[in-house]
Amino acid sequence: MALLEIIRYPDERLRQASVPVEQFDEALRAFLVDLEETMRAGPGGVGIAAPQVGRFQRIAIVDVSGRKKCRSHGRLILVNPEIVEWEGLAVGREGCMSVPDYTGNVVRAERIRLTAFDGEGEPFELETEGFEARAIQHEIDHLDGLLFLDRLVSRRNDLFPRKVYRKKGG
Numbered sequence: 001m002a003l004l005e006i007i008r009y010p011d012e013r014l015r016q017a018s019v020p021v022e023q024f025d026e027a028l029r030a031f032l033v034d035l036e037e038t039m040r041a042g043p044g045g046v047g048i049a050a051p052q053v054g055r056f057q058r059i060a061i062v063d064v065s066g067r068k069k070c071r072s073h074g075r076l077i078l079v080n081p082e083i084v085e086w087e088g089l090a091v092g093r094e095g096c097m098s099v100p101d102y103t104g105n106v107v108r109a110e111r112i113r114l115t116a117f118d119g120e121g122e123p124f125e126l127e128t129e130g131f132e133a134r135a136i137q138h139e140i141d142h143l144d145g146l147l148f149l150d151r152l153v154s155r156r157n158d159l160f161p162r163k164v165y166r167k168k169g170g
């Protein structure tokens with residue numbers, strides 16, 4: 001196991017679109033272990049996407065089970081995830097390991113249905129809502145070279161330096 005180095009904004013590599021995984025092998029499983037460890041080592045630590053550590057494949061991990069009052073499917077390994085249905089819109093605060101100094105208000109679908117493969121290559125479907133749905137949408141954005149900064153309702157009013165946010169939020 002190893003902690004992987006997180007690429008930080010404004011590094012242009014974060015803008016690169018990632019390609020689908022085609023081989024579910026031992027190398028993939030070893031990478032997933034390292035990716036999850038890296039996610040859990042970070043502040044917040046509810047999600048991570050492979051391109052954030054310089055691997056440009058469509059792989060993400062989400063786990064919001066540590067959050068209170070939010071629906072969770074536990075630890076989700078998402079390989080080649082595709083959102084197939086969206087419903088509703090909600091504004092919520094997001095942070096990102098690649099943008100450590102800021103949080104921002106972003107509009108996302110309130111409920112989503114997605115298809116993906118797990119680390120063994122088994123396909124599955126999932127319906128979720130609220131913060132878990134938000135986290136998944138955030139990570140899938142990384143796979144398309146998008147950051148939450150690209151989705152701020154207003155760059156002037158909806159971007160918050162971390163320190164200020166911490167003081168306000170307690």
Ligand code: NI
Nearest residue numbers: 095096097098
């Ligand atoms: Ni992120």
